[in-house]
Amino acid sequence: MIVITTPTGAIGHQVLANVIGSGEKIRVIARDASKIPGSIRQRVEIIEGSHGDADVVNKAFDGADCIFWLVPPDFQATSLEQAYVGFSRPAAEAIKQHSVKRVVIVSAIGRDWPGNAGYVSASVAMDKLIESTGVSCRVLTMPGFMDNTLRQVQPIKNQGMFFGTRDPESKDPYCATRDIAAVAAKWLLDRSWTGQEDVPVLGPEDISCNDMAQILSDVLGKPVRYQQISFEALRSQISGQGATDAMAQGMVDMMIAKNKGLDHAVARTPEGTTPTSFRQWCEEELKPAVLN
Numbered sequence: 001m002i003v004i005t006t007p008t009g010a011i012g013h014q015v016l017a018n019v020i021g022s023g024e025k026i027r028v029i030a031r032d033a034s035k036i037p038g039s040i041r042q043r044v045e046i047i048e049g050s051h052g053d054a055d056v057v058n059k060a061f062d063g064a065d066c067i068f069w070l071v072p073p074d075f076q077a078t079s080l081e082q083a084y085v086g087f088s089r090p091a092a093e094a095i096k097q098h099s100v101k102r103v104v105i106v107s108a109i110g111r112d113w114p115g116n117a118g119y120v121s122a123s124v125a126m127d128k129l130i131e132s133t134g135v136s137c138r139v140l141t142m143p144g145f146m147d148n149t150l151r152q153v154q155p156i157k158n159q160g161m162f163f164g165t166r167d168p169e170s171k172d173p174y175c176a177t178r179d180i181a182a183v184a185a186k187w188l189l190d191r192s193w194t195g196q197e198d199v200p201v202l203g204p205e206d207i208s209c210n211d212m213a214q215i216l217s218d219v220l221g222k223p224v225r226y227q228q229i230s231f232e233a234l235r236s237q238i239s240g241q242g243a244t245d246a247m248a249q250g251m252v253d254m255m256i257a258k259n260k261g262l263d264h265a266v267a268r269t270p271e272g273t274t275p276t277s278f279r280q281w282c283e284e285e286l287k288p289a290v291l292n
């Protein structure tokens with residue numbers, strides 16, 4: 001049996017869609033079962049509650065062969081440690097207690113990054129907690145998601161601009177959540193693997209924010225430009241959205257590390273290269289959202 005966390009999330013719902021027709025028994029953990037489409041609800045077992053809760057994971061991991069593990073973003077957390085490691089501690093205990101065989105983890109590039117990389121460092125600490133249980137795991141390590149651009153639909157639509165702290169000309173990897181979900185599903189359905197390894201998911205190419213602006217302009221048929229903003233502007237933006245000081249600082253620290261080359265900390269290989277290009281993603285995901 002496969003257990004899927006965050007079945008209503010950007011990655012999680014696509015993982016579920018990829019594994020549901022496989023013939024494997026699927027159990028999902030959801031805070032609100034009514035958010036799962038009715039057609040899917042009938043085909044899975046649902047444990048209601050948060051996967052950060054000990055009672056919930058103990059129930060959900062009973063009889064599980066393989067788990068899809070994703071820590072939800074939590075702007076309200078009092079520390080990064082609490083957001084990633086604290087949230088995952090009950091699951092680590094339940095993995096041991098129920099002798100779970102395999103876990104596929106959503107994480108980020110940065111395992112050996114020498115400095116503080118904010119959210120990424122916390123995510124790596126979470127990986128290590130789960131690995132310390134001795135379970136076999138595949139840790140999916142990602143750069144930034146193309147899907148983050150969906151948060152900027154309004155400025156793209158109204159101002160013809162999008163904003164970020166990246167250097168405009170720095171070429172970096174970006175991946176689409178659909179590719180992350182496809183890679184996760186492949187490992188979840190494969191019963192043959194053991195051991196603990198990182199699996200980079202890097203998208204098809206390295207591109208700059210100015211390249212993205214050109215692609216957005218082509219796809220939307222109107223000029224779109226990228227505007228670099230300061231780390232302080234980023235901090236006030238995140239704080240304005242209700243983030244605690246610790247979570248706002250974590251975002252700033254991560255973006256500083258990204259500008260120092262964090263997302264190049266793993267080499268691109270054919271195995272780590274995934275198919276969806278930014279142009280394809282914009283045509284199929286961003287353009288409908290902007291035109292809506």
Ligand SMILES: NC(=O)c1ccc[n+]([C@@H]2O[C@H](COP(=O)([O-])OP(=O)(O)OC[C@H]3O[C@@H](n4cnc5c(N)ncnc54)[C@H](OP(=O)(O)O)[C@@H]3O)[C@@H](O)[C@H]2O)c1
Pocket residue numbers: 006007008009010011012030031032035049050051052070071072073106107108109119123142143144145148
């Ligand atoms: N964005 C990036 O560039 C990037 C890069 C590398 C790694 N990551 C990692 O990717 C993950 C985010 O994945 P995503 O984009 O798929 O997330 P997402 O779309 O924001 O989905 C969050 C999911 O978590 C659930 N959730 C929220 N709060 C919860 C709580 N307190 N307890 C239980 N469930 C809760 C939500 O369910 P409800 O329906 O109940 O709200 C939803 O299913 C994070 O771990 C992040 O560190 C992100």
